[in-house]
Amino acid sequence: MDIQYPLELVGTFVFAISGALAVRDREHDLFGAGFTGFITAIGGGSLRDILLGAYPLVWIGDVNFLYAIFAGILLAFIFPSALLKLRKTMFLFDTLGIGFFTVLGVEKAMSLGVRPEIAAIMGMFSAVMGGVIRDTLTNEIPILFRKEIYASACLAGAILYLVLNYFGLARDYNMLISISTVISIRLIAVRYKLSLPRLD
Amino acid sequence: MDIQYPLELVGTFVFAISGALAVRDREHDLFGAGFTGFITAIGGGSLRDILLGAYPLVWIGDVNFLYAIFAGILLAFIFPSALLKLRKTMFLFDTLGIGFFTVLGVEKAMSLGVRPEIAAIMGMFSAVMGGVIRDTLTNEIPILFRKEIYASACLAGAILYLVLNYFGLARDYNMLISISTVISIRLIAVRYKLSLPRLD
Amino acid sequence: MDIQYPLELVGTFVFAISGALAVRDREHDLFGAGFTGFITAIGGGSLRDILLGAYPLVWIGDVNFLYAIFAGILLAFIFPSALLKLRKTMFLFDTLGIGFFTVLGVEKAMSLGVRPEIAAIMGMFSAVMGGVIRDTLTNEIPILFRKEIYASACLAGAILYLVLNYFGLARDYNMLISISTVISIRLIAVRYKLSLPRLD
Structure with missing residues (x-):
C-alpha cells in the first residue's frame, strides 16, 4: 500500500486546522476562519500544480x-481553545505537514518530468505557499520572512531527497530521511532560536 | 435567448466600477484606479477558471x-462624485454582482463536470475573489474578513442552487431563486448588522 | 541571431537583483531575500503565461x-552595499527591465493568437506584476500605486508596439522604438516628478 496518499491527506487536514486557528485573535467570524483554513490547506499544492500545468488540481x-x-x-x-492550549501540538503538526508536503511536492514535480532544480523549488512551494497566501490575505508578514528557519528547511530537505534519489537510495528510506531532515532542522532552529544571517 | 451572457457582462461592468472607486480615498492616480477596477472585474472568474483549468479565460x-x-x-x-454619492446604488450593484456571479460560477463549474462541492466553492470564489485580490493589493483587510455576512451569503446561494438543481427545478426558476437568496441574505445582514459568530 | 532571448535573460537577472535588494531594510534573512528575488523575477511572466494557458512556464x-x-x-x-550605492544603476536596470519585458510580453501573447487589446495588457502584466507580487508579499503598497508613472509607461509602450506593428514596421525597429518609449516615459516622469492626475 502506498504511504504517500494517507500522508498527503493528513498534511491537508493539519494545514486546515492551523489555517482556521491562525485568524482567531483578529476580527474574523467563523466563516472567515473556515475560509482561511481552506486557503491554507489548498494553497501550496494548488500553486505547485498551476505552475506545472498539472490538472485537475488534487483537491478538485x-x-x-x-x-x-x-x-x-x-x-x-x-x-x-483545546487546540490552542495544545499550541506545541499544533506546532508539531505544522512541522510534520511541511516535512511531508516538501517531499510529496518534489515527487509530484519529478513525476511530471521537470528538472531537479524545478522539483526542489516545487517541493518548497508545496510546503510553504499555503501559509504565505494565508498570511498575505490576513495582512500578516508571511511566515517565510519571520525569524526562524522555515522555508529554507524545506528547500534543504527537497535537495537532499533529490541527491539521495540520484544516488539510487530506495524511495521509502529516502522519504523517511528527507522528511526527518526537514522536521529536524525546523525543530532545532526553533528550539535554539537559530536563524540565517541577514543581508546587510 | 440565454440570460446568462448579458448578466455576466453586467456583473463584470459593475465590478469594474466598484473596483475603480474603491481606491479613491488613497494615493492612487487614474491609472491605479483603472488597474484596480480591471483586477476586481476579472479576478474572481479568472481564479475560478485557472483552478479548473478552463481555458481560454472568459475575458481573454x-x-x-x-x-x-x-x-x-x-x-x-x-x-x-456622482457615483459615490450614489453609494447605496453602488452597494446594490455590488450585491447584484455577487448574486449573479455566484450562480454563474456554479454553472460554469458544473458544465466542466466537477463535483457539486467543488461547484459550490467555485461559485463563491467567482463572486468574492475579485474583491479579495483588490483588497489584498491595496493593503486592505479583505472584505471577506470584515464584519457583515458577505462570502457566506454567496456560499449559501451556491448550495441552494445545487440542491434545487438536484431536485430537478427548472434552471430559470432556480437561477431566480438562488440569486435572490444571495441578494436577500446580504441586504438583510447589512440592514440589521447581522454577523456570524466569532471563533473564541 | 535572435535578440529576444538574451534580452529576456538579462531582464530576469536584473529583476532578481532588484527583488533581493528590495527587502534589505526589513527583517529578512538571506533566504527571504533570495525568495523575494525569485518571486520578483518569475512573477510577471508566470502570471502572463498562466492567464494565457501557455505551458510550460518559461523558467520551468x-x-x-x-x-x-x-x-x-x-x-x-x-x-x-555596492549595488545599493549604485541606486541609480539599479533604477536604470529596473527601467530597462520593464521596457524589455513589456515588448517581450506583447510578442509572446500575440504569438499565441490573442487580440491586440489582450496582448497590450499582457505586455504590461509581464513587466509590472513581478514587482506587484513582491510588494504584496512584503506588505508594501505596490509600486504600481505609488506616485510616479510606472505601469502606465508600460501600457503606452505596449500599445505603441501594436500600432507600429499594425502599420507594418519591421520588428527590430519596432522593438527598439517601443522599448525606448517605455524607458523614456519612465525616466522623464521620475526626473520631473510627473504623475497622472488623481481620481477626485
Whole structure:
C-alpha cells in the first residue's frame, strides 16, 4: 500500500486546522476562519500544480481532500481553545505537514518530468505557499520572512531527497530521511532560536 | 435567448466600477484606479477558471468583457462624485454582482463536470475573489474578513442552487431563486448588522 | 541571431537583483531575500503565461532562466552595499527591465493568437506584476500605486508596439522604438516628478 496518499491527506487536514486557528485573535467570524483554513490547506499544492500545468488540481479531482479540509475546519471550530492550549501540538503538526508536503511536492514535480532544480523549488512551494497566501490575505508578514528557519528547511530537505534519489537510495528510506531532515532542522532552529544571517 | 451572457457582462461592468472607486480615498492616480477596477472585474472568474483549468479565460476569449470593463472604468473616471454619492446604488450593484456571479460560477463549474462541492466553492470564489485580490493589493483587510455576512451569503446561494438543481427545478426558476437568496441574505445582514459568530 | 532571448535573460537577472535588494531594510534573512528575488523575477511572466494557458512556464521549461535568477540573487548577496550605492544603476536596470519585458510580453501573447487589446495588457502584466507580487508579499503598497508613472509607461509602450506593428514596421525597429518609449516615459516622469492626475 502506498504511504504517500494517507500522508498527503493528513498534511491537508493539519494545514486546515492551523489555517482556521491562525485568524482567531483578529476580527474574523467563523466563516472567515473556515475560509482561511481552506486557503491554507489548498494553497501550496494548488500553486505547485498551476505552475506545472498539472490538472485537475488534487483537491478538485479527489473529494477525500475536501473531506480532510472540512474535518480540520470543523475540529478547529469545536475545540479552538483545546487546540490552542495544545499550541506545541499544533506546532508539531505544522512541522510534520511541511516535512511531508516538501517531499510529496518534489515527487509530484519529478513525476511530471521537470528538472531537479524545478522539483526542489516545487517541493518548497508545496510546503510553504499555503501559509504565505494565508498570511498575505490576513495582512500578516508571511511566515517565510519571520525569524526562524522555515522555508529554507524545506528547500534543504527537497535537495537532499533529490541527491539521495540520484544516488539510487530506495524511495521509502529516502522519504523517511528527507522528511526527518526537514522536521529536524525546523525543530532545532526553533528550539535554539537559530536563524540565517541577514543581508546587510 | 440565454440570460446568462448579458448578466455576466453586467456583473463584470459593475465590478469594474466598484473596483475603480474603491481606491479613491488613497494615493492612487487614474491609472491605479483603472488597474484596480480591471483586477476586481476579472479576478474572481479568472481564479475560478485557472483552478479548473478552463481555458481560454472568459475575458481573454471574448472581447465584450474587455469593453464592459473599460466602460465601467471610464464611467468611474467621468462621474466619480456622482457615483459615490450614489453609494447605496453602488452597494446594490455590488450585491447584484455577487448574486449573479455566484450562480454563474456554479454553472460554469458544473458544465466542466466537477463535483457539486467543488461547484459550490467555485461559485463563491467567482463572486468574492475579485474583491479579495483588490483588497489584498491595496493593503486592505479583505472584505471577506470584515464584519457583515458577505462570502457566506454567496456560499449559501451556491448550495441552494445545487440542491434545487438536484431536485430537478427548472434552471430559470432556480437561477431566480438562488440569486435572490444571495441578494436577500446580504441586504438583510447589512440592514440589521447581522454577523456570524466569532471563533473564541 | 535572435535578440529576444538574451534580452529576456538579462531582464530576469536584473529583476532578481532588484527583488533581493528590495527587502534589505526589513527583517529578512538571506533566504527571504533570495525568495523575494525569485518571486520578483518569475512573477510577471508566470502570471502572463498562466492567464494565457501557455505551458510550460518559461523558467520551468528552460533552465537558463533559473541560472540567471540564481546569478542575480548571488550578486545581491555578495555586493549588497555596492549595488545599493549604485541606486541609480539599479533604477536604470529596473527601467530597462520593464521596457524589455513589456515588448517581450506583447510578442509572446500575440504569438499565441490573442487580440491586440489582450496582448497590450499582457505586455504590461509581464513587466509590472513581478514587482506587484513582491510588494504584496512584503506588505508594501505596490509600486504600481505609488506616485510616479510606472505601469502606465508600460501600457503606452505596449500599445505603441501594436500600432507600429499594425502599420507594418519591421520588428527590430519596432522593438527598439517601443522599448525606448517605455524607458523614456519612465525616466522623464521620475526626473520631473510627473504623475497622472488623481481620481477626485
